[in-house]
Amino acid sequence: MSTAIDLVEVPLRQLNQVLHDAESGGFDVLNPRGAHAVACGITTDVTVEVAGSVGYYCAGMHQVGTVVVNGNSGPGLAENIMSGTVRTTGNASMSAAATGCGGLVVIEGDAGARCGISMKGVDIVVGGSIGHMGAFMAQAGNLVVLGDAGADLGDSIYEAVLYARGEVESLGTDCVEKEMRPEHLAAVEHLLEAADMAASPSDFRRYGSARQMYSFHVDDIDAELAEGPGGTR
Amino acid sequence: MCGIVGLFLKTLTHREELGRLTADMIHEVRDRGRDSAGVATFGGGNDSTTRITVLADGPPPDWNATATALEAVLATEVSVRPLHDHAVFETTGDGRVARQWLIDNMVDIEVLSYGSQIELYKSVGDPDLLAARYGLASRTGTHAVAHTRMATESAVTANGSHPFSTGSDTCLVHNGSLSNHNQLRLRLEQRGESFQTLNDSEVAAGYVSWRLGSGDSLEQALKRALTDLDGFYTFAIGTVDGFAILRDPISCKPAVVAETDDWVAMSSEYRAIARLPGVADAEVWEPEPARVYTWSLAV
Numbered sequence: 176m177s178t179a180i181d182l183v184e185v186p187l188r189q190l191n192q193v194l195h196d197a198e199s200g201g202f203d204v205l206n207p208r209g210a211h212a213v214a215c216g217i218t219t220d221v222t223v224e225v226a227g228s229v230g231y232y233c234a235g236m237h238q239v240g241t242v243v244v245n246g247n248s249g250p251g252l253a254e255n256i257m258s259g260t261v262r263t264t265g266n267a268s269m270s271a272a273a274t275g276c277g278g279l280v281v282i283e284g285d286a287g288a289r290c291g292i293s294m295k296g297v298d299i300v301v302g303g304s305i306g307h308m309g310a311f312m313a314q315a316g317n318l319v320v321l322g323d324a325g326a327d328l329g330d331s332i333y334e335a336v337l338y339a340r341g342e343v344e345s346l347g348t349d350c351v352e353k354e355m356r357p358e359h360l361a362a363v364e365h366l367l368e369a370a371d372m373a374a375s376p377s378d379f380r381r382y383g384s385a386r387q388m389y390s391f392h393v394d395d396i397d398a399e400l401a402e403g404p405g406g407t408r
Numbered sequence: 409m410c411g412i413v414g415l416f417l418k419t420l421t422h423r424e425e426l427g428r429l430t431a432d433m434i435h436e437v438r439d440r441g442r443d444s445a446g447v448a449t450f451g452g453g454n455d456s457t458t459r460i461t462v463l464a465d466g467p468p469p470d471w472n473a474t475a476t477a478l479e480a481v482l483a484t485e486v487s488v489r490p491l492h493d494h495a496v497f498e499t500t501g502d503g504r505v506a507r508q509w510l511i512d513n514m515v516d517i518e519v520l521s522y523g524s525q526i527e528l529y530k531s532v533g534d535p536d537l538l539a540a541r542y543g544l545a546s547r548t549g550t551h552a553v554a555h556t557r558m559a560t561e562s563a564v565t566a567n568g569s570h571p572f573s574t575g576s577d578t579c580l581v582h583n584g585s586l587s588n589h590n591q592l593r594l595r596l597e598q599r600g601e602s603f604q605t606l607n608d609s610e611v612a613a614g615y616v617s618w619r620l621g622s623g624d625s626l627e628q629a630l631k632r633a634l635t636d637l638d639g640f641y642t643f644a645i646g647t648v649d650g651f652a653i654l655r656d657p658i659s660c661k662p663a664v665v666a667e668t669d670d671w672v673a674m675s676s677e678y679r680a681i682a683r684l685p686g687v688a689d690a691e692v693w694e695p696e697p698a699r700v701y702t703w704s705l706a707v
Contacts, residue, residue: 209436209679228678228692247692249678250662268662268694287694288659307659307697 177201177224182210190214197221209249214242217259234261237278250287253280256297269306272299275316281370288325291318294335300370308347310337319366321374329382333390337382338363340374351385409558411437412570412581413680414644416551416651416672416703422685423451427547431539433673433680434554438535440676441558444569445538446530448579450646451549453524458503458576460522462510463530463566464493469516471495481509492541493566494520494529503576511602518567518604523577525549525648530569550705551651553644555581562607572610574601575617577648582609583661583676584640592636612637616645630654630700642695644674649705659697666690672703 180190183206194202194217204225207213211230214223214237221240225233228246237256244252247265256275266284273289275297282290285303291310304322311327313335323341330347336359337350346352355377363376384391413433417423430447438445453459468490475488475497482501489496499506503522510519521528529542535556539545555570562568573579586592589608592615597603601614615636619629626647633654642661645652653674655663665674666681668690673681681687695701 208682209677211679228682230677230679247678249664265692266694268664269659288697 177203177222179203179205181205182207182213187212191216194221194223195219207244207246211249213244217242228265233263237261247284248282252282253278253297256280266303272297275299277316279369281372283372285322291316291335294318298366298369300366300372302370302372304341307344310335311347313337317362317366319363319370319379321372329384331388332384334384336362338366338379339382340378340380343380343382346382349385349388350382353381353383355379355381409440410570410583411440411556411676411680412553412583412642412644413437413555413675414551414553414581414646414651414653414673415684416646417549417670418672418703418706419670421670423550424548426451426549426552427543428545429684430547430552430554431536431544432683433675434535434539434556436680436682437675437677438556441556442534443557443559443564444530444532444566445535445554445556446528446569446571446581447535447538447542447544447552447554448521448526448528448571448573448646449544449547449549449552450525450577450648451551455524456500457498458501458506458522458524459527460497460499460503460506460510461520461526461528462495462497462514463518463520464495465516465518465567468493468495469514474510474514474517477513478506478509482506491529491543493531494542496527508602511604521571521573521577521579523648526573526577526579526646528571528573528579530571531566532564532569550649551646553579553581553646561585561609562605567605568607570609571646572605572607572613573617574603574610574614575621578613578617578620578646580609580613580616580643580645582612583642583663584656586612586637586639586641588638608639612641612643620647626650626652626704627700627702630702634698634700642676651703653695653701655695655697655699657698663695664692665695665701666692 201222209230215235218238223242225244230249232251234242235254241260244263248263248267250268252271253261256278258278262281267282269287272280283302286305288306290305294313296315300319307325314333320339324343326344327347329350360376475486478486484501486499570581571579586608589611642663
């Protein structure tokens with residue numbers, strides 16, 4: 176039994192306060208009409224179903240529980256997600272799951288530019304394609320793309336792992352294709368299952384850091400030691 | 409920030425509601441900046457008559473005297489319809505000549521637009537005030553673009569508001585900032601274009617008008633703009649019978665498009681589109697970077 180909250184009648188802040196105060200249960204958010212910051216900052220194990228498309232920063236700072244957007248999502252979906260699950264059944268705009276530290280973000284349609292920018296541990300599964308500069312400066316976590324990836328995938332990537340089934344327009348600086356070993360096939364299988372998406376792990380290719388940028392060079396350690404952390408060199 | 413919207417009515421279905429729908433759209437994105445606002449509507453004109461919309465910088469001049477002076481320049485009749493600080497001149501004379509004469513001789517007014525179909529209104533403040541003051545909701549027509557501004561590149565004045573229009577029945581709204589507009593403005597002035605502000609977006613409008621005037625199609629003009637314009641931009645562009653969207657290759661500035669059999673709508677944010685009639689059946693997508701999107705009215 177879930178509680179319906181109609182955003183035509185209830186102000187957004189009141190909706191978010193109700194979600195913050197709830198300890199559990201299900202909520203249906205009606206008439207979002209592209210509103211910003213829907214279901215932001217959830218810290219308890221609630222399930223939120225949004226009936227329609229949302230604007231910026233839906234489910235931002237998501238900590239626990241599940242948010243499902245039955246529609247498209249605007250920029251910054253699940254920005255800085257910590258754990259839990261966020262799903263949009265349509266497309267997501269730019270910067271989906273940006274800086275996410277954990278949890279799972281599922282985009283059933285396409286994601287726009289800079290999907291997973293600076294991701295720090297989140298798992299992202301995209302049913303369609305992603306735009307340019309996906310996983311820019313990605314530090315940790317997994318990005319699985321069932322479709323194609325736009326230009327400069329994984330530019331300046333650290334230790335995140337990227338999987339794409341379709342065409343990759345180009346790889347960004349210091350991002351290279353890597354071998355799909357058994358543990359990677361298992362990882363993709365696990366992520367697809369978690370996202371409830373059907374695909375064969377063996378159809379995916381893996382991309383990650385070549386570790387050739389200055390931040391990975393042990394040659395630089397002398398300067399770092401000489402100047403100390405935060406040196407201006 | 410800045411919020412932009414565009415609505416292009418492919419069929420007759422909603423043309424009586426163009427102004428109301430446009431007013432509702434720009435209302436929804438006014439949180440993106442309320443320094444100033446503007447709207448251009450297309451439609452309702454006849455091909456032999458040019459409408460010239462002007463804005464007084466201060467107290468309005470004697471509009472009838474201005475019309476009389478224009479009659480002498482154009483050697484034909486000119487009528488005038490004042491509306492607050494704006495006025496619309498109508499004539500069968502040459503709109504380009506009229507525009508240039510007004511720019512050169514009437515220092516206290518800005519020429520906002522000219523053409524057979526376009527009317528353009530702009531003012532400082534909230535877009536809802538603009539809509540109410542200039543009767544946007546009752547306007548009919550085929551298409552419209554509107555803008556609500558958070559000023560970054562030039563002063564908060566009515567004439568620094570979008571849409572910008574320098575050529576016949578062509579106007580542009582812009583979310584972003586151009587970085588090569590000063591150089592480009594000089595080049596365009598050398599090619600006969602004239603500008604009335606130091607605003608970067610007016611240069612983009614002038615560029616499109618220059619290319620269209622040089623024989624480019626709208627699509628060709630915008631493909632070339634990808635090479636010649638440097639900076640951040642999401643543009644919505646209206647012409648006498650066309651509508652276009654263009655985003656720069658990085659596409660930091662947001663844009664969303666929805667299309668049904670009856671209309672195409674674009675905005676900085678989906679909430680401007682969320683209440684349009686028939687939106688439940690619309691195809692909704694985000695325009696790709698560096699890709700030209702155009703629509704034209706069926707002949």
